[in-house]
Amino acid sequence: MKIMSGNSNLPLARAIAGYLEMPLTDASVRRFADEEVFVEIHENVRGEDVFIVQSTSYPANDNLMELLIGIDALRRASARRITAVIPYFGYARQDRKPGPRTPISAKLVANLVTEAGADRVLAVDLHAGQIQGFFDIPTDNLYAAPVMAADIQARYGDQDLMVVSPDVGGVVRARALAKRLDNAPLAIVDKRRDRPGESEVMNIIGEVEGRHCILIDDIVDSGGTLCNAADALLENGAKSVAAYITHGVLSGGAVARIDGSQLKELVISDSIRPTEAAEKSDRIRIMTIAPLVGEAIRRIADESSVSSLFD
Ligand code: R5P
Numbered sequence: 001m002k003i004m005s006g007n008s009n010l011p012l013a014r015a016i017a018g019y020l021e022m023p024l025t026d027a028s029v030r031r032f033a034d035e036e037v038f039v040e041i042h043e044n045v046r047g048e049d050v051f052i053v054q055s056t057s058y059p060a061n062d063n064l065m066e067l068l069i070g071i072d073a074l075r076r077a078s079a080r081r082i083t084a085v086i087p088y089f090g091y092a093r094q095d096r097k098p099g100p101r102t103p104i105s106a107k108l109v110a111n112l113v114t115e116a117g118a119d120r121v122l123a124v125d126l127h128a129g130q131i132q133g134f135f136d137i138p139t140d141n142l143y144a145a146p147v148m149a150a151d152i153q154a155r156y157g158d159q160d161l162m163v164v165s166p167d168v169g170g171v172v173r174a175r176a177l178a179k180r181l182d183n184a185p186l187a188i189v190d191k192r193r194d195r196p197g198e199s200e201v202m203n204i205i206g207e208v209e210g211r212h213c214i215l216i217d218d219i220v221d222s223g224g225t226l227c228n229a230a231d232a233l234l235e236n237g238a239k240s241v242a243a244y245i246t247h248g249v250l251s252g253g254a255v256a257r258i259d260g261s262q263l264k265e266l267v268i269s270d271s272i273r274p275t276e277a278a279e280k281s282d283r284i285r286i287m288t289i290a291p292l293v294g295e296a297i298r299r300i301a302d303e304s305s306v307s308s309l310f311d
Contacts, residue, residue: 229241
């Protein structure tokens, strides 16, 4: 087997390769003068089981093209099986038609990955579980919850915890985490978003008074959802609020917003390469998912169970 990487998250790809005690495949991704992507693989991959690691994070379109062209290069180099390892699957939020005459871009991107020549996909905390079905090839969706739960137990295990979903859509995810935390109680923030990019907290469902709240979500983008939820929880008597979010998209002024918020801390994974601002922030902590992804890759290569990772 071989592990190859695009440019979107080389530190994570290197850490995954480190977990598997193997080097990254020697390949280069370059740009023509007009920004066209060019991929060249400098070693033989004929007959190999190849895992190509690339998050389709910012700049989403460039990183997506790198992934597609990397898969095409592998296919034409006669790799036996190609697994697209997409720790952060961009475009996932466009998983349904929000109105008439709008696209379902998550499905389009899934088609592109498949058509490029991927045989399998390995993703982490897909925005919605049903995106797995957008791919007509085997797709494993890993959960960061076990890594988060271990961290929460170590840091906050001795406190009166309450797991909080920042919106109704995240309840299943929050319930799964609460179960891992000795069935901690659950609260829900009833969020209403009038326009894309804006969020408004309406109501807290559940008794949060005197509790240390752990907000859980798949994505933090502008940080609006999170900071508004933290304010609402504290207004309702919560003792403290920390957040665990798998994908730190953190666009625009998100880091400054988090730094100025009432959140005790924001813990994100390295599914997206953290920006310098995120790394410097003393309110943001980064937790690696390299062993989780590395172990899943090992099991796929060995044809053993991936789901038992979450038992
Ligand atoms: C939405 O359904 C997602 O799960 C996140 O809650 C959302 O993407 C966060 O966005 P923002 O940080 O911009 O409020």
